[in-house]
Amino acid sequence: MPPVPAVQVTDLCYTYSQSAQFVIDIKDWTLNKGEGIFLYGPSGCGKSTLLNLLAGVLKPTAGEIRLLGEDFSKLKNRQRDKFRAQHIGVVFQQFNLIHYLSVLDNLLLATKFSGTRVNKDEISHLVTELQLSVDIFNRKASQLSVGQQQRVAIARALINKPELLIVDEPTSALDEDARDSFMQLLVSLTQTFGCTLIFVSHDKTLAKYFHTRVNFTELNQGVMPNVS
Amino acid sequence: MLVKLAFESLKSRSSSVILTLLSIIISVALLITVEHVRLEAKNSFNRTISGVDLIVGARTGQINVLLYSVFRVGSASNVMSWESYQELKSNPMVAWSAPISLGDSHHGHSVIGTTKDYFEHYKYGNKQPLTFSSGDVFNDIFGAVVGADVAAENNYKVGDKIVLSHGTGHVSFSHHDQAPFHVTGILKSTGTPVDQTIHVSLQGLNAVHLSKTALSKVVEAYNNKQHVDLPESGINAVFLGLSSPIASLQIQRKVNTYEKEALSAIIPGVALNELWQLIGMVENLLLVIAFMILIASILGLSTMLLASMRERHHEFAVLRAIGAGPLVIFGMIQIEALLLAFTGAVLALLVVWLGLHLSSSYLSEHFGLFIDTNIFHANTFILFAIVMLVTCFIAFIPAISAYRTALHTGLSK
Ligand SMILES: Nc1ncnc2c1ncn2[C@@H]1O[C@H](COP(=O)(O)OP(=O)(O)OP(=O)(O)O)[C@@H](O)[C@H]1O
Numbered sequence A: 001m002p003p004v005p006a007v008q009v010t011d012l013c014y015t016y017s018q019s020a021q022f023v024i025d026i027k028d029w030t031l032n033k034g035e036g037i038f039l040y041g042p043s044g045c046g047k048s049t050l051l052n053l054l055a056g057v058l059k060p061t062a063g064e065i066r067l068l069g070e071d072f073s074k075l076k077n078r079q080r081d082k083f084r085a086q087h088i089g090v091v092f093q094q095f096n097l098i099h100y101l102s103v104l105d106n107l108l109l110a111t112k113f114s115g116t117r118v119n120k121d122e123i124s125h126l127v128t129e130l131q132l133s134v135d136i137f138n139r140k141a142s143q144l145s146v147g148q149q150q151r152v153a154i155a156r157a158l159i160n161k162p163e164l165l166i167v168d169e170p171t172s173a174l175d176e177d178a179r180d181s182f183m184q185l186l187v188s189l190t191q192t193f194g195c196t197l198i199f200v201s202h203d204k205t206l207a208k209y210f211h212t213r214v215n216f217t218e219l220n221q222g223v224m225p226n227v228s
Numbered sequence B: 001m002l003v004k005l006a007f008e009s010l011k012s013r014s015s016s017v018i019l020t021l022l023s024i025i026i027s028v029a030l031l032i033t034v035e036h037v038r039l040e041a042k043n044s045f046n047r048t049i050s051g052v053d054l055i056v057g058a059r060t061g062q063i064n065v066l067l068y069s070v071f072r073v074g075s076a077s078n079v080m081s082w083e084s085y086q087e088l089k090s091n092p093m094v095a096w097s098a099p100i101s102l103g104d105s106h107h108g109h110s111v112i113g114t115t116k117d118y119f120e121h122y123k124y125g126n127k128q129p130l131t132f133s134s135g136d137v138f139n140d141i142f143g144a145v146v147g148a149d150v151a152a153e154n155n156y157k158v159g160d161k162i163v164l165s166h167g168t169g170h171v172s173f174s175h176h177d178q179a180p181f182h183v184t185g186i187l188k189s190t191g192t193p194v195d196q197t198i199h200v201s202l203q204g205l206n207a208v209h210l211s212k213t214a215l216s217k218v219v220e221a222y223n224n225k226q227h228v229d230l231p232e233s234g235i236n237a238v239f240l241g242l243s244s245p246i247a248s249l250q251i252q253r254k255v256n257t258y259e260k261e262a263l264s265a266i267i268p269g270v271a272l273n274e275l276w277q278l279i280g281m282v283e284n285l286l287l288v289i290a291f292m293i294l295i296a297s298i299l300g301l302s303t304m305l306l307a308s309m310r311e312r313h314h315e316f317a318v319l320r321a322i323g324a325g326p327l328v329i330f331g332m333i334q335i336e337a338l339l340l341a342f343t344g345a346v347l348a349l350l351v352v353w354l355g356l357h358l359s360s361s362y363l364s365e366h367f368g369l370f371i372d373t374n375i376f377h378a379n380t381f382i383l384f385a386i387v388m389l390v391t392c393f394i395a396f397i398p399a400i401s402a403y404r405t406a407l408h409t410g411l412s413k
């Protein structure tokens, strides 16, 4: 029996409210479990839109998205939210944390929505792995540097041990050194957790961290605005 | 969890939240006060007199008779003759009568001249008689029975001398300092204008209005324990108790059509009702205004929440990313609104409670309003519930807006 793929997209079609300016159209795309891919493409080509579809925040206009064998796009809204809480970790460009909550509360909040129990040792372990000191736990998220915030964001995304990690341009607010250490941590942690990673960036220098690279403009058969 | 989230979120926007909270405190406090005072005033009104079947005075409107005879407000300009009073008293249907004469004061408290019958028959509240905390009814013409508040305020004990002043009001330039009035009894607190009153004998009050020389003769005779004969003079009103309640209407008609003098007889309950309707209208209007102010302040709360939506885009995106549905975000906004309204309402209760404690003696002294300082009764809690309901209802506006925002918020926006 072949292993269940992490992501399986069939005849996926998406447009923002009938606008013909931009159409996502992906015939067939499969991602195996544990695989890490680097998804790149010019600005405005639709990478973030695809991630929103995979995370279930947007609903496909037509076609099917299967995640971990589940027909994700057919789930009810509430079930999709629950599925996301339990199986998908998300890190985006900036503002990943709720600024008025402490770091610890930010992490705990993620476990509340997924309903998973995580003990404090596991959290401190994760945080030290991310080269953060444990004493930032009680600091408000708004009091962290951007680099610290992005690392806490990885911890937040991984705390429920998700099968799928979706990362959208997480380094664009970081300087070069911070970017490299961030990338190393991200890649090594996803390997230890064994999760499937979809990493989006238009910064091709980051491609070196990945075996598989996917050019979005080749993946998408639909209309993309001024893609050059 | 959601409550903690809402609380922290409010805390992070403390300046606008505190302003909103203030406006809620003010509006809810206003509403609770108006409603409480309305109830208490009505209560206080209906408690002032009971067990009196008719009040008779010189002809004037029934509210006027009630005001001066029971509330000691305004002045009794017209006088009823002693002869008419005697004729009325001799009517077989009249079981008891207590005449009263007004016009003098003592440190701003009104002084009434009356007879012993007053203390025996005047009732308040639920037919409660007047009782003494010390001393007893006056037995001679210069004895005085003081109300509980008068005694407390001036620290009066039985035996203390008091000087009456001519006319009403705090500042009077004509004092009856020759007349040796002294306290013979102190009444227990009743929560009615009786507490603010000094009762002396009719003869005593007549005596102080004699000429100086005549008065000194009376005082001399009094000091020598001789009997003094004083001419009777007119009275301002008389409280009547009748042999049967059915007699009220008969006697009332008889008095109102009395030929020798123009008199009015009023039934206290009816007059109280009319007076209440007059005041009640104003109070209802106040209540409506207070409600409008409440709605305005809760609309302000919703505006504050609505205005914060844009800056909270990131917050919603994060919540969505970790698996919160738009309903959770809807709930969070509702909880924020309710949390604010609840805190505001609780603080408002505290403010009103404190305010009443500080002002109740002033109100009773200056307006004859006896306001119970205990605001924790059913009506207050109904108002509390209404505040929460109105908030829940109006908070739908920002909550739905947040729901929509959340529904359309992509992850990275
Ligand atoms: N909410 C929306 N409503 C309508 N059109 C949208 C919306 N969000 C994005 N678009 C359009 O969809 C297209 C794809 O946008 P998307 O954000 O997916 O691009 P991207 O590849 O992530 O770009 P970038 O690299 O700059 O992040 C763009 O043309 C954009 O204008």
Ligand SMILES: [Mg+2]
Pocket: A047, A048, A049, A168, B412
């Ligand atoms: Mg993007």
